[in-house]
Amino acid sequence: MTEAIIPGAAAVLPPAADPTAPLSERKQARRENWRLIRRRPGFIVGLIISLFWVLCAILGTHIAPKSPTKFLAKPNISPNGAFWFGTDKLGRDIFARVLVGAREVLVVAPVAALLGVIGGTLLGLLMGYKGGLVDSVLSRLVEAVLAMPTILIALLAVTTLGKSRFVVICTVAALFVPIVSRTVRAAVLAERNLDYVTSAKLRGESTMFIVGREILPNVLGPIIVETTVRIGYAIFTVAGLAFLGAGPEQGSPDWGAQVNEARQSLNGGIWWPTVFPALAIASLVIAVNLIADSIQSVLEA
């Protein structure tokens, strides 16, 4: 952003101290941020694609032109006028299955991401504010976890604890906690040494109050950005787990599971049962990341 660079003086920009300035300037600032976000083409594109998939997830079978689970025709028909995306090896309509498949991923991924962000924020606040030994020990632990490949741990957890939706959510959330905690820790470290924290200590505030009420509101920006980024990763991870068989049971119209089911037929030149669900995953991940990028560039400008 070029707007803030005026040499020599921070006071050049209107400090809005004159009595004519309207009261709602805080709201205006928020509206201004929102306006800047909306102006970004990436955000618009991302939002349209995401909203489309959300709509599919909510309405599901109501908008699918054909049944996603019935065997409607011969297997492996290539895309045509009747079956836009063709049929799979059991003769089910791939187009309907892709539309309906949004539901699983759009329930699991955001919930997992949100839980991960909440956990990571708590851990990050603790590490960043306490510092010292607590921070050193937890930081090493976090690094140790981060050194392991995400998907392998997830797979291990899901295979040992069961494939239920609950387990998938908890696993993905737990994997995100250390990642988020590092971001939050860094933000808290920058806040911790500011004088308003000293001032709070001087009037005898509790640690809970200082962390929760004084510091947390000032690190919300990075947390919001992290949340959107994490949703993108969660979609990918959840779809990946489903592909590896650690997700919804075989045959259910989940994108990851569909890709897995159909991948053997790829050798025979039957590309459509794999490509369309894969494209669906990619489009959603990209869309969410476009939104995340837009928010990030405005909030962190």
Place this chain on the structure above:
Amino acid sequence: MQPALDVRDLEVAYTVRGIPRAVLRGVTFEVAPGEAFGLVGESGCGKSTTAYAALRYLPRNGAITAGQVLVDGKDITGMDAETLRRFRAREASMVYQDPGQALNPSLRIGRQLIESFTLLGQSKSEAAESALRALRRVHIAAPSSVMDRYPHQLSGGMLQRVVIAMALACNPKLLVLDEPTTGLDATVEAEVLELVKELRRETGAAVLMIAHNLGIIRDMCERVGVMYAGKIVEHGPAGAVFDHPQHPYTVGLLRSLPRRGARKHQRQLATIPGTLPLIGSILPTCVFVDRCPLADETCRTVEPPITDLGGGRWTRCHYPERIGELAAPEPSVDIAMLAPSAAGDGLLELSQVSKTFRQRGADIPALVDVELRLAEGETLGLVGESGSGKSTLAKTILGIESRDEGGTVALDGKAVAGSTMARSADEKRAVQMVFQNPDSALNRAWSVRRILTRAVRKLTGVKGEAANTRVEQLAAHLRLTPRHLDLKPRQLSGGLKQRVAIARAFAGDPRIVVCDEPTSALDVSVQAAILNLLADLQAEQRTSYVFITHDMGVVRYLADRIAVMYLGRIQELGPTDEVFNGPNHPYTEALLSAVPSVDGQTRERIVLSGEVPTPANPPAGCVFHPRCHRMIQGVCDVAEPPLVEVRPGHSMRCHIPIEDLARLQQADTLGVGA
């Protein structure tokens, strides 16, 4: 003769949110070869923009919209990129405020310095030679070892010298200095300024200097331009402008400075009412009209002409002959500013207070055996270079840092715990703090109302409606309007933010308020308002202040007593007038002499050689002896002098008897006069 820099009707606008906003509104001045020209004014008046525009270093959203800038006769406003690059490399240089940002942190000093010579076409080996010579020229004692170091390994003063060496690499015809000593200690500042003076004589470069400190400009520059809202409103020889200002703004600016030994008992500081117009606002006539006590209908309808006053002086005012009407401010408080109660009944007493930090297994004594008393309603000024222990002492009093075992801090004769957390609610309430930087001190996510309400509730225990009433009273008392209460800190100007911070400190009627350079980030007219406010509050509530500052004028105005610190030790402690007028400790003497005064230099500068030693390894004997200009061989380097009372209420830590100090200092002052 052709001027080295000739700025004609320069207009600059910054595009903010798509709208071009005028910042410079027709700036005209010249700098002759070898001359130094200063621009002064408060932040936002356009002085830095003028400096950047003089070398066409404007940020991407800034553009020269009208006028010309001629450097050595060449118009740089029309130059193409390549010519401009060559011009900047060979003919003009700039030194910025923060030397740390002008250097690449990941490259050695030598490499960066050599580069500025290879750019001029020198070979590698020639450039290395030149680099060493350049460092010697700026009085860096061990140039080859400095070449091998990284920027973060050098002190601020050293860095600024390196930057000056780089700037002088091309023997520029024009040197632009933008606040070159802001952020440096007074003693280091004095050294850097002496260096610039000397190099100017040597190279004959013309200098354009920007500073908010009027004393520096008077000391360094022959001529000066006073800027306001993008225009030069007064222009002339520095001494004449500062001694007999002819524009209401200059008058206001000079009046708001605590100078000529002004004290809070004697008069209030003048302030300039109102605020600087926002950049880009439309100002058809006199730019100062809204804040000018002389303004009338003519000022609002007719643009003031440039009134030539002779001798190169002019002012942009309709009524320069009415300047005399600007009366000195009336005191609004009872000037019999309640004298602090007799030093006998100490409100705060420190005895044997030390603080030792442990770093990598080594003990670093930051405070050594501090003995202090503070009476009710008294202001104690703490002065000294950075690293002298001023802040550590303040933190120890507040309980942010726990003192070492053995020392005591007593409030009303009762010892208090070392750490804030272990103190009782009343003890917490009694000692509060005003910080240097209100941006850091106020929670930016909170509204002013929430900041104050929380402080009132927590410190006084008042709740509900009573707390709201108290907040409103408090705000009104600090001259904040109810409208301000619903804003967030970043929507307030620097002065208003500091008022909020002061209001918060006063929420629980504290007995002692520690002020850590509360006005150093503010413009002088705002500083004056804040200092007046602090004096008023003290007069009403008999609050005691511990006031940390680098600004000798400020501390003289506000403090009743002054403690001068060096390497964690109190070197001198006495009544303000005695400390200032002397005879004083040689360190105090040097500190005072380093400060450039807007009223002209009265005594010769004592340049302290070398840097402040590290507290981890203090010099033997008197800790100040390696830098002391009055050091006695065989005495000062052997034993540390005790802090003894040399006159009633005035203590000093020096081997030289006070009578001898008086004689020596008398002789030196006379020497300058002769």
